[in-house]
Amino acid sequence: MRLDPGSAASFYPPKFKKLCIMEYFIQQFVNGLTLGGMYALIALGYTMVYGVIQLINFAHGEFFAAGGYVGAITLGYLSGLGYMQTHPVLCLSAAFVFAMAYCAYLAVGVEKIAYKPLRKESRLAALLSALGMSIFLSNGMMLTQGVYDKIYPGEMFQGRFDFGTVAISYLQIMIIVLTALLLVGLNILVFKTKIGMAMRATAQDKTMSALVAIGSNKIISLTFAIGAGLAAAAGIMYGLYYGSVRYDMGFVPGIKAFAAAVLGGIGNITGAMIGGLIIGMVEVFGAGYLSSEYKDVFAFIILIGVLYFKPTGIMGENIDDTRV
Amino acid sequence: MIQEFKKIWKPYAIGMLWLLGLLWPMLGIHADGTLTIHETVTVWSYILAGTAACLLIYIFKKSGHLDFAGDPVSRAVSRIKARTTTIPNWAWSLGFIVLACSYPLFADRYGTDVAINVLIYICLGLGLNVMVGLCGLLDLGYIAFYGVGAYAYALLNTVYGLGFWVCLPFSAFFACIAGCIVGYPTLRMRGDYLAIVTLGFGEIIRLILNNWMELTNGPNGILGIDPISIYLPVLENGLTFELFWMKKLHLLYYFVLALAVFTAIGIRHLNISRVGRAWESIREDETAAELMGVNTFIYKLLAYVMGAFFAGLAGAFFAARMRFVSPESFTFLESAMVLCMVVLGGMGSIPGIMLGVFALIVLPEVFREFENYRMLIFGSTMVIMMLFRPAGLIPAKRMGTRSDEREG
Numbered sequence: 001m002r003l004d005p006g007s008a009a010s011f012y013p014p015k016f017k018k019l020c021i022m023e024y025f026i027q028q029f030v031n032g033l034t035l036g037g038m039y040a041l042i043a044l045g046y047t048m049v050y051g052v053i054q055l056i057n058f059a060h061g062e063f064f065a066a067g068g069y070v071g072a073i074t075l076g077y078l079s080g081l082g083y084m085q086t087h088p089v090l091c092l093s094a095a096f097v098f099a100m101a102y103c104a105y106l107a108v109g110v111e112k113i114a115y116k117p118l119r120k121e122s123r124l125a126a127l128l129s130a131l132g133m134s135i136f137l138s139n140g141m142m143l144t145q146g147v148y149d150k151i152y153p154g155e156m157f158q159g160r161f162d163f164g165t166v167a168i169s170y171l172q173i174m175i176i177v178l179t180a181l182l183l184v185g186l187n188i189l190v191f192k193t194k195i196g197m198a199m200r201a202t203a204q205d206k207t208m209s210a211l212v213a214i215g216s217n218k219i220i221s222l223t224f225a226i227g228a229g230l231a232a233a234a235g236i237m238y239g240l241y242y243g244s245v246r247y248d249m250g251f252v253p254g255i256k257a258f259a260a261a262v263l264g265g266i267g268n269i270t271g272a273m274i275g276g277l278i279i280g281m282v283e284v285f286g287a288g289y290l291s292s293e294y295k296d297v298f299a300f301i302i303l304i305g306v307l308y309f310k311p312t313g314i315m316g317e318n319i320d321d322t323r324v
Numbered sequence: 325m326i327q328e329f330k331k332i333w334k335p336y337a338i339g340m341l342w343l344l345g346l347l348w349p350m351l352g353i354h355a356d357g358t359l360t361i362h363e364t365v366t367v368w369s370y371i372l373a374g375t376a377a378c379l380l381i382y383i384f385k386k387s388g389h390l391d392f393a394g395d396p397v398s399r400a401v402s403r404i405k406a407r408t409t410t411i412p413n414w415a416w417s418l419g420f421i422v423l424a425c426s427y428p429l430f431a432d433r434y435g436t437d438v439a440i441n442v443l444i445y446i447c448l449g450l451g452l453n454v455m456v457g458l459c460g461l462l463d464l465g466y467i468a469f470y471g472v473g474a475y476a477y478a479l480l481n482t483v484y485g486l487g488f489w490v491c492l493p494f495s496a497f498f499a500c501i502a503g504c505i506v507g508y509p510t511l512r513m514r515g516d517y518l519a520i521v522t523l524g525f526g527e528i529i530r531l532i533l534n535n536w537m538e539l540t541n542g543p544n545g546i547l548g549i550d551p552i553s554i555y556l557p558v559l560e561n562g563l564t565f566e567l568f569w570m571k572k573l574h575l576l577y578y579f580v581l582a583l584a585v586f587t588a589i590g591i592r593h594l595n596i597s598r599v600g601r602a603w604e605s606i607r608e609d610e611t612a613a614e615l616m617g618v619n620t621f622i623y624k625l626l627a628y629v630m631g632a633f634f635a636g637l638a639g640a641f642f643a644a645r646m647r648f649v650s651p652e653s654f655t656f657l658e659s660a661m662v663l664c665m666v667v668l669g670g671m672g673s674i675p676g677i678m679l680g681v682f683a684l685i686v687l688p689e690v691f692r693e694f695e696n697y698r699m700l701i702f703g704s705t706m707v708i709m710m711l712f713r714p715a716g717l718i719p720a721k722r723m724g725t726r727s728d729e730r731e732g
Contacts, residue, residue, distance in 0.1 A: 056516040073353045080357025102349055109342045114707050124462055125710045127516050128667055131464070132706025135660055139700040144350040153355070251656065255527070258520055293535040300524035307517055308509045 023165045028288045029281070034172045034241065036280020037179030041234035042257035043264070043272040043279075044186065045227025051203040051267035052223045053119065058130040059110055060231060061254020062137035063103045067232025068245040069145055070099040075153045084153065092157070096178075099236055100229035107228030108221045110137075116217075134250075142247040149244040157240060175237045182233060183273055186226070190269055199223060203267065252296060256283070259303035265313030274314060278302075325387035336379060344368050424581055428574035436573045440645065442685045443580040444638055447587045449665045449677040451634030454591060456663070457672030457720065458600060459627035460607030462519040464659055465506070465526020469632040471533060471654035472502045473639025478546040478649045479539070488552045492640050499636025500629045502529070507628035511621060526659060533651040545650025552579060552644045576645055583641060587634050588674055594630065595674075603627055657699065664702045667709055670716025679717055 042064050049057045074095040078084050084091050114133045118126040160169035190196035201209040202219040210216055238253065239245040260279040264271025279299050287295035306313060344364070351364045428436050448470060455461045473495040480491045506525045510518055533540050540546065552575075555565040570576060594600050602623045605613035614620050643649050661684070669680025684705075688698050709716065 056520060070349055073349060073355075076355035077353045077357055077359075080355050082357070098349075105342075106346060109339070109346070113339065114711075117711055121710075121714065123516060124456075124460065125714050127462060127519055128663070129707050129710040131660065131663070132703045132710065134703070135657075135699055136703030136707065139697075139703060141350070143696060143700065144347070252527075255520065255524060259524075262517075294531065297528050297531055300528050303524050304509060304521055307513055307521055311513065311517070 020165065024288070027166045028284050030166070030168050030172060032281035032284035033277070034175050034280070035284055036277035037176055038234045038237050038241075038276075039253065039257045039260050039280050040273045040276025041179060041182060041230045041237075042253060043260035043276045044183075044269060045231045046258050047261040047264070047266055047269060047272040048199075048223050048227045050261070051269075052199070052220055053115070055115060055123075055126050055130065056258065057115075057224075057227075058127070058134040058254075059114075059137055060227065060257075061250030062134050062141070063107055063228040063250070064231040064235045064238070064253060064257075065138065065141060065245065065247065065250035066106055067099045067103045067228075067235030068239040068249065069141060069150065069235075069247075070102045070232070071095045071236035072150050072152050072239055072245055074098045079153045088157065096233055096236055099232040103228040103232035103235075104225035106137075107224040111221060111224045116220075138247055138250065145247060147247070149246050151244050152239045152242075171240055175241065178233070178237070182230060186230070186269070189226075195222070255303075256296075256299040259299045259306075262303055262311075263306050263313055265315040268313070268315045271313055271315030325383060325389060328383045328387050332379065332383065336375075340368075340372055340375070343371065421585065425578070428577050433573060436577050438686065438689050440573070440577050440580050442681055443577075443584045444642060445662065445665060445681045445685055446584045446678055447580075447634055447638040447641075448662045449669070449681050450584075450587045450591050450674065451631045451638070452662050452666050453672060453674075453677055454594065454603075454631040454634070455627050456666055457670075457677075458595060458607065459603040459624060461511075461624060461627060462516075462522075463628075463631070464519050464523035464656070464663070465529070466522075466631065466635065466662060467654045467656075467659040468506075468526040468529040469499045469502055469635035470639040470642065470658075471529060471649075471651070472632075473499045473636030474643040474649045474653070475533060475540060475546070475639075476636070477640040477643045478549050481549050481643075482546055488550065488640070488644050492637065495640035496633050496636040499632040499639065503628040503632030504625065506632075507625045511624045511628070523656065523659075526654075526656060530651050530654055530656075533654070540651075543651060545648055545652075547648055549643050549647045549649070551647060552576070552641075580641055580645075583637060587637070588678075590634070592674060595672075599623065599626065661702060664706050667706055668716060670718045670720055672720030673716060673718050676716050676718035676720065683717075 042060065045060050045063065046057060049055060049060070075084065075091060078091040078094065110133055114129045115126060118129055157171050157174065158169070160167045161173075188196075190199060198209070198214045199219055199222070201212070201214055202216050206216045209219075234253075235245070235250075238249070256279055257276065260275035261272045262275070263278060264273070264275030279302065282298050282302060283295050286298040347368055348361070348364045351367060352360050354360065427439060431439065448466070451469075452463065452466045455463045455466070476495040476498040477488070477491045480486045480494055481488070486494075506522060510521045510525070513521060534543055536542070550569075552570040554568050554570060556568045558564050570579065602613070602618045605616065605618055606620055606623060610620055642653075665680040665684050666677055667680070668683060669678065670676030684702065688695065694701075
């Protein structure tokens with residue numbers, strides 16, 4: 001086990017080292033929880049859409065980036081008006097609501113244009129259409145918002161709690177709490193309400209659910225909207241956490257979140273949450289203990305390993321031949 | 325015409341309003357606390373004008389109002405087609421090759437440079453075509469094989485001082501090995517899982533190239549790669565062979581032309597062989613192919629290896645031509661671009677892919693002032709092709725005849 005030279009542990013004399021290793025571990029654990037929560041939010045969009053129409057929505061990473069951008073725009077506007085200094089929490093809530101609504105709106109339109117006409121065609125056609133949409137959206141963001149990183153106006157939320165050498169920033173607490181709230185809310189929506197029942201019914205069998213008067217088009221739109229809204233929330237968190245957004249930022253987190261969805265068992269909502277947390281933890285611990293240069297590789301290796309050894313994932317049911 | 329219009333105006337209007345709502349937050353909300361609308365409306369009205377024009381042409385064509393212009397054209401086209409079908413295929417190919425060979429005689433430096441790009445991408449597009457078009461395996465990390473080929477030549481040349489011709493087979497070999505490494509674990513999957521896993525592999529290879537400082541010099545890339553060298557006979561003091569560097573642009577052009585012709589012939593022969601038929605059967609229905617005794621795993625792996633082989637050759641040439649390689653040349657966007665060319669031209673069709681490459685390399689060069697919109701247009705091209713013409717501009721012809729066609 002090798003520690004990074006810049007880490008907290010290397011500043012302390014050897015007799016404290018054991019303690020510091022523990023604290024380093026806790027610090028990494030908190031970081032992993034933050035990151036894993038974001039991945040879980042993105043992964044839910046993939047897994048829900050896959051559950052309903054068996055399509056990998058390549059443009060999902062772009063919904064995440066768009067959410068980050070709209071959040072930055074809203075926060076910038078509000079701080080330009082001067083509200084950020086007086087009511088930061090209110091402004092942040094407004095940014096979340098606006099970005100989630102915007103991405104839901106974007107996703108519903110994208111589904112109608114690029115995916116709905118291809119629902120009966122081959123999988124390859126829908127997949128290529130999704131890929132084209134992803135390139136189109138990310139370049140649309142580049143053209144409207146610029147090639148360079150957009151700095152997130154989040155100075156308001158700086159500050160942290162210190163527990164010895166473990167530091168937990170307010171942002172991390174905010175992200176973890178908000179993620180937990182969104183996940184619980186989604187679980188209630190899917191497993192306790194009529195709409196959620198309709199969604200699960202559509203995912204199981206479109207024809208049968210249509211026979212009991214569930215409009216599958218509406219449910220598919222709703223699924224896209226919810227998934228994109230969650231991705232938008234993750235986009236704002238990501239922007240606040242790393243301090244900036246970029247037009248192509250959706251690509252790598254998108255694949256990692258997909259890896260999380262596959263790890264949890266694609267189509268399974270609880271699985272996506274667990275998978276997101278695992279991918280976040282693996283990335284953070286891998287970067288902390290093994291190699292920070294190759295931190296992106298770990299998620300890909302997990303993805304390939306899961307698909308090779310257990311394509312149904314941790315929580316997935318048996319997938320029939322048409323799905324894999 | 326009214327009927328057509330009635331059918332289409334409502335979704336179109338909703339779509340345009342949706343777009344306006346989409347554009348406004350991105351363009352109209354400013355960080356100084358002001359809200360504006362005029363930039364949004366300007367951009368939106370440009371898009372509105374463009375799409376409305378396309379839509380009007382479409383409606384006119386659909387309702388038969390363009391027949392007065394279209395009929396003579398289509399009659400002329402069919403007449404030309406009737407004439408040209410009597411010309412055998414070899415004459416077409418020969419004509420193209422003669423045209424391509426004489427091209428540098430009347431093209432300037434810039435034109436030759438663009439032509440070299442076109443030919444490299446033809447090699448790549450045809451190689452990707454083996455996987456996507458012939459075998460139906462969507463590979464989103466294809467450019468990684470190109471990268472492996474390029475780095476193989478770059479490293480063998482700068483570290484061991486080997487020449488281009490020795491390295492060329494090695495480049496192809498290493499790319500094939502990479503193809504096996506990617507293919508072996510992933511080929512149990514189908515369709516979209518395969519796509520995303522190949523994407524992951526492509527990124528892994530790029531990250532390794534980017535981070536393995538000792539071997540690849542990381543993001544700085546490898547400098548000072550030797551160009552292609554040949555030994556020319558010199559008759560001055562007796563018959564000796566002298567080393568001659570192919571640095572001149574038109575020599576490079578002829579080399580890559582030969583490479584592209586080799587690729588095209590190779591893929592054509594693969595396509596019409598037993599292997600090609602096996603690939604086609606896998607593409608159409610894998611289970612049925614397996615039942616008919618096609619060893620699907622071996623053939624899919626072969627598709628990977630062959631695709632990687634051609635990418636490796638193209639990669640070695642790329643390294644020798646640029647004399648510099650860096651991981652930046654092998655990003656996902658490059659893969660997507662090659663894929664877009666294949667999709668635009670027509671999956672599985674060799675002339676189609678050539679046309680697709682030509683369109684997507686030459687047109688952006690002509691419309692230089694719209695450089696920024698290039699990837700935007702690539703993305704929308706892919707969506708539009710899938711919606712309206714999934715087989716591409718020149719759809720692939722099926723090899724041989726089916727029993728039901730023969731009877732009917």
